[in-house]
Amino acid sequence: MLLGIDVGGTHTDAVLVGAEGLLAWAKAKTNRTDLLSSIREVLGRIVPEAGAGRISRLNLSTTLSTNAIVEGLVEPVGIFVASGPGIDPLAYSIGEHYRVIPGCTDHRGRITSHLDLAAAREHAGACRRAGVSVYACVGKFSPRNTDFEETLKEVVHPQADFVTLGHEFSGQLGFGRRVHTAAFNAAVWRVFNRFADAVQRCAVGLGMSARVNILKADGGTMPLSMSRMFPVESILSGPAASVMGIMAVCDIQEDSVILDIGGTTTDIALFADGAPLTSPEGAVISGRPTLVRALKTRSIGIGGDSAISVVDGQVRVGPRRLGPAMCEGGQTPTLTDALNVLGAADLGDTVASRRGLGELAAKHNTDGPTLAQDAALAAVTSIRAAVIDLTRSVNDRPVYTIYELLEGKRVTPKRVYVMGGPARAMSGLLAEVFPEEVFVPESYAVANAIGAALSRPTLSAELFADTQRGRMLIPGLDVEESVGGDYKLEQAEADAARHLRGYLEHLRIPDPDTLVETVEAQSFNMVEDDMLVGRSIRVKCQIRPGVLQGYRKAVGCRC
Amino acid sequence: MLKARNSLGVVFFPAFDWAISPTHPERQERLLYTQDQLREEGLFDVAGIREYKPDLARVPDVDLAHFTFPDVEHVVTSSHLISAGGAMRAARLVMEREAERAFALVRPPGHHAMSVVHGTRGFCTINIEAVMVEYLRERYGVRRIAIVDTDCHHGDGTQDIYWHDPDVLFISMHQDGRTIYPGTGFPYELGGPTAMGATCNIPLLPGTGDQGFLHMLDHVIMPLLERFKPEIVINSAGQDNHFSDPITNMAFSAQGYAELTRRLGAQIAVLEGGYSIQGALPYVNLGICLAMAGVDTSNVREPDFDPERVKQEKRITEYTESLADQLLEYFTSPPALPKHGRVEGEWFVRDKEIHYDTDSIFERQLEKVRMCGECGGTVVIESRAGSDPVCLAVRIPVGACPECAKKGHEVFELGQRSRNYRRAMLVDRPGKSVKRVLI
Ligand SMILES: [Zn+2]
Numbered sequence: 001m002l003l004g005i006d007v008g009g010t011h012t013d014a015v016l017v018g019a020e021g022l023l024a025w026a027k028a029k030t031n032r033t034d035l036l037s038s039i040r041e042v043l044g045r046i047v048p049e050a051g052a053g054r055i056s057r058l059n060l061s062t063t064l065s066t067n068a069i070v071e072g073l074v075e076p077v078g079i080f081v082a083s084g085p086g087i088d089p090l091a092y093s094i095g096e097h098y099r100v101i102p103g104c105t106d107h108r109g110r111i112t113s114h115l116d117l118a119a120a121r122e123h124a125g126a127c128r129r130a131g132v133s134v135y136a137c138v139g140k141f142s143p144r145n146t147d148f149e150e151t152l153k154e155v156v157h158p159q160a161d162f163v164t165l166g167h168e169f170s171g172q173l174g175f176g177r178r179v180h181t182a183a184f185n186a187a188v189w190r191v192f193n194r195f196a197d198a199v200q201r202c203a204v205g206l207g208m209s210a211r212v213n214i215l216k217a218d219g220g221t222m223p224l225s226m227s228r229m230f231p232v233e234s235i236l237s238g239p240a241a242s243v244m245g246i247m248a249v250c251d252i253q254e255d256s257v258i259l260d261i262g263g264t265t266t267d268i269a270l271f272a273d274g275a276p277l278t279s280p281e282g283a284v285i286s287g288r289p290t291l292v293r294a295l296k297t298r299s300i301g302i303g304g305d306s307a308i309s310v311v312d313g314q315v316r317v318g319p320r321r322l323g324p325a326m327c328e329g330g331q332t333p334t335l336t337d338a339l340n341v342l343g344a345a346d347l348g349d350t351v352a353s354r355r356g357l358g359e360l361a362a363k364h365n366t367d368g369p370t371l372a373q374d375a376a377l378a379a380v381t382s383i384r385a386a387v388i389d390l391t392r393s394v395n396d397r398p399v400y401t402i403y404e405l406l407e408g409k410r411v412t413p414k415r416v417y418v419m420g421g422p423a424r425a426m427s428g429l430l431a432e433v434f435p436e437e438v439f440v441p442e443s444y445a446v447a448n449a450i451g452a453a454l455s456r457p458t459l460s461a462e463l464f465a466d467t468q469r470g471r472m473l474i475p476g477l478d479v480e481e482s483v484g485g486d487y488k489l490e491q492a493e494a495d496a497a498r499h500l501r502g503y504l505e506h507l508r509i510p511d512p513d514t515l516v517e518t519v520e521a522q523s524f525n526m527v528e529d530d531m532l533v534g535r536s537i538r539v540k541c542q543i544r545p546g547v548l549q550g551y552r553k554a555v556g557c558r559c
Numbered sequence: 560m561l562k563a564r565n566s567l568g569v570v571f572f573p574a575f576d577w578a579i580s581p582t583h584p585e586r587q588e589r590l591l592y593t594q595d596q597l598r599e600e601g602l603f604d605v606a607g608i609r610e611y612k613p614d615l616a617r618v619p620d621v622d623l624a625h626f627t628f629p630d631v632e633h634v635v636t637s638s639h640l641i642s643a644g645g646a647m648r649a650a651r652l653v654m655e656r657e658a659e660r661a662f663a664l665v666r667p668p669g670h671h672a673m674s675v676v677h678g679t680r681g682f683c684t685i686n687i688e689a690v691m692v693e694y695l696r697e698r699y700g701v702r703r704i705a706i707v708d709t710d711c712h713h714g715d716g717t718q719d720i721y722w723h724d725p726d727v728l729f730i731s732m733h734q735d736g737r738t739i740y741p742g743t744g745f746p747y748e749l750g751g752p753t754a755m756g757a758t759c760n761i762p763l764l765p766g767t768g769d770q771g772f773l774h775m776l777d778h779v780i781m782p783l784l785e786r787f788k789p790e791i792v793i794n795s796a797g798q799d800n801h802f803s804d805p806i807t808n809m810a811f812s813a814q815g816y817a818e819l820t821r822r823l824g825a826q827i828a829v830l831e832g833g834y835s836i837q838g839a840l841p842y843v844n845l846g847i848c849l850a851m852a853g854v855d856t857s858n859v860r861e862p863d864f865d866p867e868r869v870k871q872e873k874r875i876t877e878y879t880e881s882l883a884d885q886l887l888e889y890f891t892s893p894p895a896l897p898k899h900g901r902v903e904g905e906w907f908v909r910d911k912e913i914h915y916d917t918d919s920i921f922e923r924q925l926e927k928v929r930m931c932g933e934c935g936g937t938v939v940i941e942s943r944a945g946s947d948p949v950c951l952a953v954r955i956p957v958g959a960c961p962e963c964a965k966k967g968h969e970v971f972e973l974g975q976r977s978r979n980y981r982r983a984m985l986v987d988r989p990g991k992s993v994k995r996v997l998i
């Protein structure tokens with residue numbers, strides 16, 4: 001049996017899934033200052049029901065890292081950056097212990113000026129005196145040559161509790177993103193590891209011997225052991241759990257839109273031919289772009305708790321949240337109150353909802369039901385506008401070959417799947433503005449936790465080879481090998497896939513559904529003085545996000 | 560986080576599946592390291608800088624800029640249509656105010672492609688700037704346009720296309736034609752009789768560095784732009800003036816390019832040449848993008864940059880300064896008629912010989928323009944490529960007077976009846992029609 005827990009902003013949901021379907025579920029209010037207490041609460045209700053020994057896997061999505069970063073509750077990080085020429089590296093500065101160390105590696109991984117070790121030692125000394133004990137070392141073009149980062153690590157290692165290196169996250173280029181990713185990773189390392197310890201103790205305390213996995217922003221999982229080194233990978237796993245949940249309960253085959261309508265926001269995701277789209281660069285957190293692989297989602301400030309306002313005769317919903325809905329004791333009418341007035345929902349004190357909308361309506365020479373209708377329409381219209389915008393931006397994404405440009409596939413959604421608290425209440429209104437078919441799955445309220453339970457591991461590997469230099473690297477997997485001048489694209493593809501599988505085995509990830517797919521494979525002739533001197537080869541392969549097929553059948557619904 | 564002062568759209572299209580031949584300087588690798596550099600720098604993470612994919616130019620778009628023989632489909636491949644479409648996309652971004660500025664970072668280039676096209680010359684088949692300029696006029700009604708060509712080679716194709724057009728100011732700054740392909744671009748080339756002074760050539764000595772380029776920008780280009788008052792400024796941003804370029808002899812640096820871009824302030828830039836694909840393009844392209852977006856460029860430089868290397872000799876500085884003075888004089892008091900050509904009745908006639916080096920085609924032309932006092936004048940070209948039969952091309956220009964329009968149709972009709980030509984093409988801009996005839 002699989003246990004899935006999704007720690008959300010307002011609720012912590014847990015489900016237990018067996019071969020025969022959804023066996024149990026629990027919901028608790030999230031205690032934002034002590035996430036573990038919420039986890040303990042839902043576990044305490046579900047585990048005894050199932051019997052601790054029969055749970056083979058616990059998948060957990062947590063907002064811990066995200067909250068810690070967004071709220072600034074992280075520890076100071078000593079950051080070493082080897083940048084060389086380009087955009088001013090101070091543009092990516094984070095915190096007070098950020099230092100640019102002279103030295104430069106170029107786009108082919110050739111060192112064009114040596115690392116200034118004296119400057120590195122000096123910065124290490126300053127950090128030690130300031131009591132800093134976690135570090136991030138990042139070099140420009142480090143996925144093409146990891147030397148500078150390794151050297152910097154040697155400098156600070158003796159005084160560090162933890163050192164994270166930029167190239168360990170991804171072979172993808174993006175210096176600023178690499179700086180942010182590594183800095184965040186070190187910043188949340190200690191708080192995440194404490195949490196991981198507590199989760200493990202709690203599971204053991206309940207008599208469980210299940211393997212524990214943490215959800216990632218790309219909708220996949222990673223073993224708890226791995227998450228201890230890469231805690232930043234757990235950011236934004238909430239929206240990912242929702243998307244995986246829809247995948248688990250609905251049999252999505254076509255281009256589709258997913259709407260997860262929550263209390264304060266609506267998250268939008270897209271599927272192409274039944275597969276969720278990932279954002280090509282990486283997630284953005286706290287306004288800073290990172291290399292953390294993520295599903296392509298867009299969040300807009302419209303949810304059940306969004307306040308209703310009237311500005312210049314125009315009815316608006318959100319983006320502000322001014323406390324809970326009036327039916328829940330709040331002071332300002334919200335979208336949920338409007339749904340109550342329209343009879344689409346029946347939540348809490350509906351009299352309070354009617355009173356609130358009536359009072360606001362009176363100020364603007366209208367009546368409660370009309371205002372509620374206008375507010376609901378404004379909400380669904382904004383959601384539809386955001387969906388159109390996201391679809392357009394996906395279809396407008398750059399391509400680099402003539403073939404892709406002329407043959408390019410466009411995403412044209414045929415269906416809209418809706419989940420989250422207000423999903424059912426809003427489905428009728430959404431159906432009015434969306435020409436596509438609108439579906440609300442039966443388990444819409446806990447689909448996110450089902451998604452967490454059924455998600456399987458994801459991984460990606462970017463290989464870079466330069467046959468003139470005789471080198472092949474897969475930075476994310478820490479692979480570096482010599483290759484001959486006749487190394488070919490086909491060998492590179494095979495090598496990338498082999499190393500990715502090997503890494504899965506090393507992590508002892510048993511997954512019969514595992515599919516390694518090559519998503520990019522390019523080989524460029526390198527010419528000097530009219531002579532072919534070698535090839536620059538780039539291969540990217542991945543295990544794409546997906547749900548465990550066996551269990552999928554059990555939780556699936558007709559939708 | 561960084562923010563652009565001017566929003567910038569970059570149309571990046573490296574055409575990773577197209578090349579003239581595997582080792583040709585104009586091959587896939589050309590924009591590979593630029594792509595690596597832009598990605599690694601995080602250019603598209605700067606707030607206000609976005610990447611776009613190109614539009615696809617269609618045959619009618621090409622027809623507005625070129626007389627293509629035997630026809631567009633025979634001469635042009637998808638890669639050319641996409642490259643021109645990339646320039647069109649850049650124009651669309653700016654005109655529709657999606658971005659304040661746009662850079663089409665595309666290949667293959669186009670500035671050696673002339674009015675008549677039989678094949679490929681100087682790696683260029685169709686003139687992507689010209690296709691874009693005609694798109695700006697046709698779709699957005701832009702009238703006065705300035706093109707500043709900063710490629711190391713004379714922009715002879717663009718010059719040829721706009722030779723008779725008083726509404727397009729074409730300025731080319733390049734390595735002296737006596738020392739490099741295509742061997743043209745001298746100060747006396749000032750435009751046709753109806754557009755004298757709408758073409759300006761600035762030949763520079765080999766070895767000219769940042770100082771010389773910027774001197775010409777400040778003392779010739781900016782004053783001419785000031786006088787011409789274009790509605791839009793386009794930069795044909797060739798990058799082969801770089802000190803490391805393998806096929807040229809200049810000493811321009813990435814810092815120099817960035818500074819030139821900043822001072823010029825073009826709304827649209829289109830990549831032309833540039834064949835130092837490892838040592839220059841990644842840094843120069845980055846510098847241009849940042850400069851166009853109004854982001855600090857002071858840390859952009861080549862890894863092996865040495866200021867001594869781009870410092871120009873005293874004799875070059877002296878030459879540059881005296882040339883600048885001479886050029887300005889040319890434009891304040893130009894001669895009455897072009898140096899080459901002759902008057903035949905109401906027509907001004909010149910003979911041209913054009914060599915398509917890439918495709919080994921030799922073309923002879925007889926070009927006539929009607930010396931009309933009211934408009935740019937109808938243009939008639941008789942063209943013969945190699946031993947092929949003669950082709951006839953007639954262009955009634957944008958803003959043609961009724962007399963010139965009438966004349967254009969007459970010449971085209973007469974040409975078809977005369978049996979002197981195998982193919983004939985008429986581009987009637989005011990009448991919005993293009994005719995191709997196989998006789
Ligand atoms: Zn050139």
Ligand SMILES: [Zn+2]
Pocket residue numbers: 931932933934935936937959960961962963
């Ligand atoms: Zn006229």
